[in-house]
Amino acid sequence: MRYMVTYDLMEASRNMNQWFGATALSMASYPMFSMVPNPAFQWMAAWGEVTERTFQRMVVKPDWGIESITGQDGRDHLIKIETVVEKPFGDLIHFDVQGRDEMDRRVLLVAPMSGHYATLLRSTVKSLLPDCEVYVTDWHNARDIPVSSGKFDIEDYTLYLMDFMRALGSDLHVIAICQPAPLTLAATAYLAELDPDAQPRSLTLIGGPIDPSAAPTEVTDFGHRVTMGQLEETMIQRVGFKYKGVGRMVYPGLLQLASFMSMNAERHGKAFINQISRVAQGEASDRDPHNKFYDEYLAVMDMPAEFYLSTVERIFKAGEIASNEFVVAGHKVDIGAITRVAVKTVEGGKDDISAPGQCVAALDLLTGLPDDMKASYIEPEAGHYGIFAGRSWRNNIRPLVLDFIDANSEAPARRARTAPKKARKSRKIAAE
Structure with a gap:
């Protein structure tokens, strides 16, 4: 695991999923499809919007947002x-x-x-x-x-x-x-x-x-169950070429996020399905409870x-x-x-x-x-x-x-x- 290519593959996977979401949103939002009374396009656009936002937030440092x-x-x-x-x-x-x-x-x-x-x-x-x-x-x-x-x-x-x-x-x-x-x-x-x-x-x-x-x-x-050798081999990676810390040994935030999500996979999965439904029905907003929570939760650092x-x-x-x-x-x-x-x-x-x-x-x-x-x-x-x-x-x-x-x-x-x-x-x- 301690190779730059592993880190870059993980980042490439994140980037690809973000692109899939953006593509689905753009295609389903094409003006011509508004003439077709098929809710599938609304759900496709909603899935794309939620997916793009989800994977984009993983590499963005949140703003404090405290102005006054x-x-x-x-x-x-x-x-x-x-x-x-x-x-x-x-x-x-x-x-x-x-x-x-x-x-x-x-x-x-x-x-x-x-x-x-x-x-x-x-x-x-x-x-x-x-x-x-x-x-x-x-x-x-x-x-x-x-x-x-x-x-x-x-x-x-x-x-x-x-x-x-x-x-x-x-x-x-x-x-x-x-x-x-x-x-x-x-x-x-x-x-x-x-x-x-x-x-x-x-x-x-x-x-x-x-x-x-x-x-x-x-x-x-x-912490008691795993050995230090196991942790070093399975959790540690070198930062890829995209960032200033190229070559630095890190515990990647994306890897830890995957561990966090797996601990409550059913609850997180249900939350995202419900959010897609709300977006499709026009009931979601940029700062609704789901986005407020996951914008912070998904923003991880190495x-x-x-x-x-x-x-x-x-x-x-x-x-x-x-x-x-x-x-x-x-x-x-x-x-x-x-x-x-x-x-x-x-x-x-x-x-x-x-x-x-x-x-x-x-x-x-x-x-x-x-x-x-x-x-x-x-x-x-x-x-x-x-x-x-x-x-x-x-x-x-x-x-x-x-x-x-x-x-x-x-x-x-x-x-x-x-x-x-x-x-x-x-x-x-x-x-x-």
Whole structure:
């Protein structure tokens, strides 16, 4: 599998399916066929439209689509996304709300590098913007990074997080979502040892695999079942000639997407059939629920091979974070060195990826942190996605996270918190 021709064949297959969809749409939409009362042409055009859009989205980075928010002054404030720190494998970006004073709550959202872009956190960012200054780790697609930029594994990821925290200063609250939770915990502990003044005030870990073996799932079982040699031979490919990262070893996003889709093939198949029916009947729109979800879900990015392999080997198989044996740049990081950063864990009761028990295990590792600076919460009905997006996040988890931030700030936030959307009858936040 580790050949450029394999990567290029996969891209060619995607491109061909996109072309098939575009061709079917163009042919079935030919004006002459409108004179023929045959619904087959409508269905052919609908199939082509859905197929073309599906395969096109797989290689397009979604836009954040957050143009403005309504402030407490009743005015719409434009959003400007600015780069604070620029690095080869990822940037630190800031959502600057134009015309608004800087908020007291300064939040760093650590986005996953797990096959999707940081825009997966769009709704999380939108929900925090009215009350916080929001910064996000915006990871780059490995296929676009030249080989000359070097490697990027979980140690490099941890060092990136440390640099981002240093750049923002200690008056900061970090929220790590899903996959980066163990590495964010390690980065905070490393800062506690090397640069205590750069530590954030609080750390919230949401649905992360701190100790994957604490509550096994299909994901953890897979990690233990396969060998590293099998993974390297079957999952790793070299970027083809079309992209700047030609020759770089990656875990392709298209390959991971195929794995995601196969896990719920029946549900995804039904969703696409229903969407074709809606398009044929003129009931679909560009931003209907199906397109909003799949435009993001299908937009995948390649991961550096060394990052993917080291995550499986060291986080899932060896459990280096869970056993407090994680090493960064030759230095053994001691999680117990965290003594003044308040830590909260959030889990979903129906999370089938990072099951309840995996994330809260972080609190047992914090041997140097007083118990009154530790907290945990389980949202009973939330799945993996629901703990950082959707109704569970908006109505239950987000208020608790903001309370935790305020409780561990130097002083209470000056500005009142924005009321939950369902309790307000004023204009909703603009997001298009």
